[in-house]
Amino acid sequence: MQRSSRIGFIVRIGLIAVGALIALAVALILLIPMDTYRGPIEQAGEAATGRALHLRGPLGLTLYPEIGISVSDVTLANAPGARDPEMASIGRMIVGVRLLPLLSKRVEVTRVILEKPVIHIEVAKDGTGNWVFATAAPQAPTQGGGAKANFSLSNLHVRDGTFTYFDARTNKGQELSNVDITIDTTSLDRPFKVAGSATYKGHKLDIAANLANLGSAMKQTETPAT
Numbered sequence: 001m002q003r004s005s006r007i008g009f010i011v012r013i014g015l016i017a018v019g020a021l022i023a024l025a026v027a028l029i030l031l032i033p034m035d036t037y038r039g040p041i042e043q044a045g046e047a048a049t050g051r052a053l054h055l056r057g058p059l060g061l062t063l064y065p066e067i068g069i070s071v072s073d074v075t076l077a078n079a080p081g082a083r084d085p086e087m088a089s090i091g092r093m094i095v096g097v098r099l100l101p102l103l104s105k106r107v108e109v110t111r112v113i114l115e116k117p118v119i120h121i122e123v124a125k126d127g128t129g130n131w132v133f134a135t136a137a138p139q140a141p142t143q144g145g146g147a148k149a150n151f152s153l154s155n156l157h158v159r160d161g162t163f164t165y166f167d168a169r170t171n172k173g174q175e176l177s178n179v180d181i182t183i184d185t186t187s188l189d190r191p192f193k194v195a196g197s198a199t200y201k202g203h204k205l206d207i208a209a210n211l212a213n214l215g216s217a218m219k220q221t222e223t224p225a226t
Contacts (some may be wrong), residue, residue, distance in 0.1 A: 034059035038070055050089070050134035051077040067108075068096040079130040083121040083166055087130055092118030094199070110157035118162045125168045130162075156183040158196070176200055181207060 038055050045053030057072030074090040122130045161179035166172070181196030190191040192211040197204060209226065216223035 008167070025089065034061060034069065036194075038071075039047045041069075045076070048133070049076065051079075051185075053077075062094055065067075065149075068094050070094045078120065078122070079124070079128075079132075081124065082120070082122050082130050083168070084122070086120070088117055088119045090114050111157065113157045113159065114161065115159045116161065117158060121163060121165045134170065157181075158183070163198070174200075176205075178204075 003186060008191070035184045038059055042053050052085045055071045055073075060070045062068045062070045070092065074088075075086045075091045076088040077082055078087040092115040092116070096110040096112070098110060100107040120130070124130070158179055158181050161181075163176040163179055165174045176198040178199040179196070181194055181198070184193045191213070194207060194209045196207050198207060200206070212224040
């Protein structure tokens, strides 16, 4: 009994210590001005797409559903010559991040949640899709211990979104509303999975799709799909 009591005491002390460390880490993060991360996130987004990413709303720290950075009024520029100036406008974006790297002013993304996004998919008259991105030149390392950001498409969740599709060759378009989907992929040369639901012309659709290679699809070359 005494041995069991000692083990239980040690376990309780360990749990208290872990809880205290987590509380301390969160407290330290709360002391960091969230605007520290605005520039690095915008630069990382532009480096990944070759287009301007703007976080116009205030940045804040979220603790639920996970630790992360929250920002409203986010826009991503469209391809040159596209019908809409913005490919995407997002009511609110939550970027889930790893806790400890934040203490070193590094943003390591675990997942991204897009709330009420409006995303315009368009095919130009020459057949080029606006989802084909020209990757920007690599960003120079931040000087003076500034913040840095690293992005991945792993676990992207869209809530209450609107997707439009327009083909300039036929001058016709379609729209999906109430889009609630989860997108899972880790890189452009890995399988791409989409699951969720949407509304099309008043009818609810259940969506499940798989692409063998996302990069090939974005370049409009053949890739197996289901």
